[in-house]
Amino acid sequence: MEEFKFIGKSVKRLDEKEKVTGAAKYVDDIDFGPNLLYAEIIESPHSHALIKSIDTSKAEKMEGVVKVVTGKDFPYKFGLYMKDRYIFAQDRVRFVGEQVAAVIARDPRTAQKAAKLVKVEYEPLQPVFDPIEALKEDAVIIHPDLGNYPHVPWFFPKGGTNITHRLKLRKGNADKGFKDADFILKDTYRVPRYAHCCLETHIAVGLLDYSGRLTIWASTQSPYTQRNLFADALAPLGFSHKDIRVIAPYVGGGFGGKAGVTMEIVAAALATTVKGHPVKVMWRRDQEFYNTYMRQQVVTNIKVGVKKDGTITAFEMANYWDAGPYAEYGANVVNASGLSATGPYRIPNVTIDSYCIYTNLPAAGPYRGFGYSEMSFSVESHMTRIANAIGMDQAEFRRKNGIKEGDSVAYGAPMNPNGLLEAIDKVADEIEWGKKEESKDPNKAIGKGLSIFWKAPAMPPNVTTSAFIKFNEDGSLNILVSGMELGQGYLTVMAQVAAEILTVPIEKIRVELPDTDRNPYHWQTVASHVTWASGNAVKRASLEMRDKMFEVVHAAYHYDKDSLYLEDEKVKCKLHSSFELPLRDFVINGIETKDGTYRGGAIVGSGSFMPEYTSAKQNPETSQGGHPNVHYTVGAGAVKIEVDKQTGKIRVLKAVEAVDAGKAINPRNVEHQIIGGLLQGLATVLYEDMRFDENGKILNPNFTDYKIPTFLDIPDEIVPIIVEVPQPDGPFGARGIAEHTMIPAAPIIANAVEDAIGIRVKTMPVTAEKIAMAVADNKKEVDDFLMIMKK
Amino acid sequence: MKKISFILNGEKRSTYVEPNNLLVDVLREKLGMHSIKYACGRGDCGACTVLLNGKGVRSCIILAIEADGQEILTVEGLSKDKLTSLQESFIDHGSFQCGFCAPGMIMSATELLEKNPNPTEEEVKEGLSGNLCRCTGYTPIIKAVLDVEKRDVDKK
Ligand code: FES
Ligand code: FES
Numbered sequence: 001m002e003e004f005k006f007i008g009k010s011v012k013r014l015d016e017k018e019k020v021t022g023a024a025k026y027v028d029d030i031d032f033g034p035n036l037l038y039a040e041i042i043e044s045p046h047s048h049a050l051i052k053s054i055d056t057s058k059a060e061k062m063e064g065v066v067k068v069v070t071g072k073d074f075p076y077k078f079g080l081y082m083k084d085r086y087i088f089a090q091d092r093v094r095f096v097g098e099q100v101a102a103v104i105a106r107d108p109r110t111a112q113k114a115a116k117l118v119k120v121e122y123e124p125l126q127p128v129f130d131p132i133e134a135l136k137e138d139a140v141i142i143h144p145d146l147g148n149y150p151h152v153p154w155f156f157p158k159g160g161t162n163i164t165h166r167l168k169l170r171k172g173n174a175d176k177g178f179k180d181a182d183f184i185l186k187d188t189y190r191v192p193r194y195a196h197c198c199l200e201t202h203i204a205v206g207l208l209d210y211s212g213r214l215t216i217w218a219s220t221q222s223p224y225t226q227r228n229l230f231a232d233a234l235a236p237l238g239f240s241h242k243d244i245r246v247i248a249p250y251v252g253g254g255f256g257g258k259a260g261v262t263m264e265i266v267a268a269a270l271a272t273t274v275k276g277h278p279v280k281v282m283w284r285r286d287q288e289f290y291n292t293y294m295r296q297q298v299v300t301n302i303k304v305g306v307k308k309d310g311t312i313t314a315f316e317m318a319n320y321w322d323a324g325p326y327a328e329y330g331a332n333v334v335n336a337s338g339l340s341a342t343g344p345y346r347i348p349n350v351t352i353d354s355y356c357i358y359t360n361l362p363a364a365g366p367y368r369g370f371g372y373s374e375m376s377f378s379v380e381s382h383m384t385r386i387a388n389a390i391g392m393d394q395a396e397f398r399r400k401n402g403i404k405e406g407d408s409v410a411y412g413a414p415m416n417p418n419g420l421l422e423a424i425d426k427v428a429d430e431i432e433w434g435k436k437e438e439s440k441d442p443n444k445a446i447g448k449g450l451s452i453f454w455k456a457p458a459m460p461p462n463v464t465t466s467a468f469i470k471f472n473e474d475g476s477l478n479i480l481v482s483g484m485e486l487g488q489g490y491l492t493v494m495a496q497v498a499a500e501i502l503t504v505p506i507e508k509i510r511v512e513l514p515d516t517d518r519n520p521y522h523w524q525t526v527a528s529h530v531t532w533a534s535g536n537a538v539k540r541a542s543l544e545m546r547d548k549m550f551e552v553v554h555a556a557y558h559y560d561k562d563s564l565y566l567e568d569e570k571v572k573c574k575l576h577s578s579f580e581l582p583l584r585d586f587v588i589n590g591i592e593t594k595d596g597t598y599r600g601g602a603i604v605g606s607g608s609f610m611p612e613y614t615s616a617k618q619n620p621e622t623s624q625g626g627h628p629n630v631h632y633t634v635g636a637g638a639v640k641i642e643v644d645k646q647t648g649k650i651r652v653l654k655a656v657e658a659v660d661a662g663k664a665i666n667p668r669n670v671e672h673q674i675i676g677g678l679l680q681g682l683a684t685v686l687y688e689d690m691r692f693d694e695n696g697k698i699l700n701p702n703f704t705d706y707k708i709p710t711f712l713d714i715p716d717e718i719v720p721i722i723v724e725v726p727q728p729d730g731p732f733g734a735r736g737i738a739e740h741t742m743i744p745a746a747p748i749i750a751n752a753v754e755d756a757i758g759i760r761v762k763t764m765p766v767t768a769e770k771i772a773m774a775v776a777d778n779k780k781e782v783d784d785f786l787m788i789m790k791k
Numbered sequence: 792m793k794k795i796s797f798i799l800n801g802e803k804r805s806t807y808v809e810p811n812n813l814l815v816d817v818l819r820e821k822l823g824m825h826s827i828k829y830a831c832g833r834g835d836c837g838a839c840t841v842l843l844n845g846k847g848v849r850s851c852i853i854l855a856i857e858a859d860g861q862e863i864l865t866v867e868g869l870s871k872d873k874l875t876s877l878q879e880s881f882i883d884h885g886s887f888q889c890g891f892c893a894p895g896m897i898m899s900a901t902e903l904l905e906k907n908p909n910p911t912e913e914e915v916k917e918g919l920s921g922n923l924c925r926c927t928g929y930t931p932i933i934k935a936v937l938d939v940e941k942r943d944v945d946k947k
Contacts, residue, residue, distance in 0.1 A: 012883070013882075015890065016881065016882045016885055016886075016887065020874070020878045020890075021826075021869075022826020022865070022870060022894050024890050024893075028829070029819075198925060199828070199830045199836065199838055199891040199926075200830060201830065252828070252830075253891060253925050285831045285833075486889060487888025487890065487926045489885075489888070668885055672885065672888065675928035675930050677928075679929070680925070703835035703836055708923060711922075711932075712917070712920045
């Protein structure tokens with residue numbers, strides 16, 4: 001095995017010192033000067049209504065108000081994969097909280113007061129909140145113009161309906177597969193909406209300076225994608241990309257909620273109305289819940305056939321996703337997870353239909369796991385039930401059907417090298433799978449649950465990334481990239497990649513946060529793809545620098561370039577063992593030759609990366625024929641819980657998760673992703689429970705009523721496990737793992753509850769209340785689902 | 792406008808405030824203490840925690856005038872000379888991810904260790920349970936706090 005000096009080492013995080021000293025700047029910590037203006041949004045109180053009139057006259061007259069802006073000022077649509085969203089509502093509103101107008105004032109209080117004076121007259125329309133209802137013939141149509149919306153070629157919206165995208169996948173012959181089966185299980189599962197709950201709410205500040213340049217400071221995962229969408233949406237105002245600058249300082253959590261563009265476009269648009277003044281738009285906690293993205297709700301019908309020996313013969317699934325009224329990003333969640341909805345199983349006959357459906361709940365979209373977290377609950381609950389039904393051990397069932405390198409996935413492409421079986425074995429060992437345990441308390445029962453998972457980055461086929469690296473006079477480095485440090489440890493990992501090649505220690509490397517004027521292109525920090533993609537770009541830039549240094553040394557000393565190598569920040573030569581030239585001696589000022597002239601010059605490197613084997617050209621009727629995903633990251637999770645037989649209260653005694661990182665560039669960061677992601681997943685199944693009133697208004701948009709875990713809610717023990725089966729095209733074999741860690745959490749709990757007390761809960765969350773009710777009613781299966789509260 | 796004065800991170804400071812100004816806003820906007828984070832505005836998350844006379848308070852739900860004549864400590868105050876061993880421990884453990892919860896967490900943990908220099912794991916969980924973190928799963932934070940005590944003993 002190759003010996004690495006920096007790769008595979010748990011070096012300290014590059015950003016930690018700034019973060020523990022309070023020096024780290026987030027958008028709201030930047031001083032925008034005395035000219036700063038504040039925006040307050042006028043929001044729709046209706047989930048579906050026509051806007052009859054807007055009267056802004058009173059608000060405009062108020063002292064301290066600079067401007068009142070409505071949809072008339074910005075009749076523009078925007079969206080990442082489909083343009084179905086407006087900067088401000090035009091003729092109709094489609095969810096409670098939608099932005100209808102904005103007041104810009106000199107201070108926040110004035111803006112708030114003035115916003116109350118804006119009078120909007122609405123004509124309420126019938127809303128629809130349930131994705132199944134929204135599919136009915138006579139359902140109210142939320143976007144009458146859907147047929148005309150621009151979208152990426154792999155979406156298939158159906159004008160005149162609420163279906164914004166339908167993914168159809170057909171592999172083999174499912175009918176025949178079910179005929180071959182000895183046992184078939186069919187059921188329905190339901191997963192509600194969830195919220196990201198980043199600790200930092202969304203914030204964006206826009207400034208159109210007097211020269212006509214537009215700068216946006218945003219808490220974002222997507223500086224370049226935002227610049228592109230701003231340029232696109234505001235095209236009528238005549239911006240070129242070079243005239244727009246997006247600056248992304250530290251972000252207080254993203255998890256997919258700060259991907260693409262949501263409220264930032266409001267800041268960009270408002271700035272264009274008040275030249276010379278920065279305008280701040282900052283969501284309050286309740287706005288953060290209803291006007292960014294939520295995670296989509298999904299209803300899943302699933303049918304799986306197996307032989308007596310456990311071989312899966314057929315898989316059929318229909319998913320009905322509730323995307324809310326704007327699906328510009330959510331439809332891609334539906335697409336990506338639909339392609340991979342079988343989970344990591346080898347199945348010859350597959351039928352999948354995934355529908356992305358408009359409703360009048362708030363807009364929904366990406367959240368850590370990108371549809372896989374949602375799918376995993378139904379698939380992994382179902383697989384467990386099937387294994388149990390045919391009397392096969394669940395771990396064995398998964399080992400038998402688990403996908404291996406070279407097996408064809410549901411859309412026909414071959415599976416990449418992976419450590420799925422190793423992950424199953426490791427978590428099974430750690431949780432002592434198969435060992436039945438009794439609680440000391442006769443009122444409690446202990447149960448174990450298991451689940452496997454996979455996830456591929458969901459990206460367009462031509463996603464690209466790039467890096468610049470420059471030396472400083474002392475041989476230290478600045479790396480310029482435009483991936484985002486969301487907390488996952490990106491900056492540190494990029495430094496480790498460069499350090500390994502250039503032999504410069506981590507302490508002498510800075511990695512700069514994105515600024516589109518300065519740092520080179522990176523699509524956006526989503527899909528857990530930055531370690532792999534940006535890592536490759538940094539690696540290429542580092543290699544370019546190394547080659548340039550060898551060339552300079554060759555020019556000055558005539559040593560054969562192939563005999564040169566780097567070690568401990570020096571250029572050395574295999575043929576002249578006494579030769580060693582410290583990098584700091586020449587990487588800026590060159591090397592002096594005998595005649596007093598110099599060779600070299602400031603050494604800089606650049607590198608870019610794009611996968612050249614992906615394509616979205618699959619057959620729309622079958623999804624066969626393309627190569628939509630670069631690779632999958634796999635893993636397994638397991639849990640041991642104690643359930644109170646009467647109250648249903650669950651205590652997590654131990655949670656284990658193994659993930660195949662390919663190569664863990666920073667093992668501790670990987671472990672920390674597992675610990676954090678697993679808890680975020682456990683929260684969706686154990687604690688978080690979103691409710692709407694019968695008008696589609698969220699009832700619990702705060703941390704008192706929407707309970708995210710505290711220190712007191714963590715498992716008694718968590719064991720993170722790293723598996724390493726290298727990714728052939730990954731930097732040093734690495735692939736992404738961050739989103740994945742959340743995926744197995746929900747089904748392991750549902751499976752463990754059944755193991756403990758024989759009750760199968762088929763709807764998330766799996767609350768004590770549901771279990772207690774089932775115990776009281778002597779029910780073995782729970783399909784109660786409550787998200788909309790009736791009066 | 793009323794003039795208030797207090798000791799902020801060991802320095803005498805005064806400023807003018809409206810009676811309804813929140814402490815978080817005054818400290819952040821008038822006195823430049825940007826380490827303090829605002830994340831919920833209703834006392835739920837602890838991101839805005841500062842120490843008022845050594846006791847952790849949620850600066851988003853108390854008025855600035857209540858701090859008149861008192862002593863306030865923020866992360867800026869801890870970081871002036873060399874870092875505290877708690878801060879060092881957080882760095883060594885790579886405890887934080889996005890870092891938005893860090894300043895509030897550090898103030899709560901500082902208070903905890905002040906009162907109880909040798910806490911058990913349960914006491915750490917209990918003591919910090921008012922501070923939310925969405926990224927870390929809390930475990931790396933607990934480890935760092937428990938380790939502070941150890942490293943101080945090691946140094947002696
Ligand atoms: S911002 Fe003060 S407790 Fe959350
Ligand atoms: S590190 Fe992100 S909230 Fe704690």
